[in-house]
Amino acid sequence: MRMRNKPWALDFLSEHKSFIDIDESHQLDITSRFKKQQPIHLEIGTGMGRFITTLAKRHPEINFxxxxxxxxxxxxxxxxxxxxxxxxxxxxxxxxxxLRDYFNADEVSHIYLNFSDPWPKNRHEKRRLTHKNFLKQYKEILKVDGMLQFKTDNRGLFEFSLEHLNNFGMKFHEINLNVHEMESPENIRTEYEDKFSSRGNLIYQLKASF
Ligand code: SAM
Known part of the structure; x- marks a missing residue:
């Protein structure tokens, strides 16, 4: 995702420190930032945030x-x-x-990856958010029964992810090759999801645990 550089971005964000940590000052302490102590769900690569804000509104019993x-x-x-x-x-x-420096072990119950950058070139494989280097971190910060949920329109990245999660020994709970066919009311369409599905792309989703 490309967005024009806003020279005032850090000033704006630092005015809203009740919502955002911009300098890792709450490393290993994110849990204490919430009013209520309840399960934590994490989205990596929020983009413009429609998914996580909608989910947070729907689920006040979860911290996001x-x-x-x-x-x-x-x-x-x-x-x-x-x-x-x-x-x-x-x-x-x-x-x-x-991530592993920021979150404590077993702190997170659910991780969402939505339309992560595909990094199609082989030499960029390690940047894909389902590469084993990332899976190692997810495994550490997730609770034992925690879930990784991944949604994309990118067939290549989806196949890579299925293979690499499987090689990592993960257990699959859902593999959906067309999320919008009989779409669940639970599905929250992200900004990228709208964009790619309006071009006719299929949307894939998997859920897996370690
Ligand atoms: N999830 C959003 C959606 O579905 O509309 C945005 C998808 S966009 C293609 C991927 C987002 O992930 C971008 O906003 C990018 O900045 C972010 N991102 C990519 N690599 C990341 C990383 N290593 N750590 C945190 N965010 C990352």
């Missing part, structure tokens, strides 16, 4: 954390969180390569 590395994009998520008055959502400006 959204991780995104681009400060310009994160502005849009913060704006939504303010408008929707969400007190069960915290945002973190972070590269997912550092």
């Amino acid at each position: 954390v959204g991780v995104e590395l681009d400060k310009n994009i994160m502005i849009r998520v913060v704006e939504k969180a303010i408008e929707m008055e969400l007190d069960n959502l915290q945002l973190v400006l972070l590269d997912a390569n550092h």
Whole structure:
């Protein structure tokens, strides 16, 4: 996702520190940022945040954390969180390569990856968010019965993910090759999902545990 650089982005984000951590000051302490102590669900690569803000509104009994590395994009998520008055959502400006330093072991119940960047070139394989280097981190921060949920329109990335999760010994709970056929009311269409499905692309989803 490309978004024009906003020189004021960090100033804006730092004015809203009740919603967002911009300098990892709550590393290993994100749980204490929530009013209620309840399960934590994490989305990695929120983009503009429609998915996580909608989910947080629907599920006040869950605490949500959204991780995104681009400060310009994160502005849009913060704006939504303010408008929707969400007190069960915290945002973190972070590269997912550092997840394990940020979250405690067994702290998270569910991880969502939505339309992650496909990085189609082989030499960029390690940047894919379902590469085994990321899976190792997810395994550590997820609770024993925690779930990884991944949705994409990218057939190549979906096949790569099925193969790599399987090689990692993960257990599949759902493999859906057409999410929009008999779409569940639980499905929240992300900004990218709308864009790609309007072009006629199929939407794939899997759910798996370690
Ligand atoms: N999930 C959104 C959606 O479905 O509309 C956005 C999808 S967009 C293709 C991927 C997003 O993941 C971008 O906003 C990008 O900045 C973010 N991202 C990519 N790699 C990341 C990483 N290593 N850590 C955190 N965010 C990342």
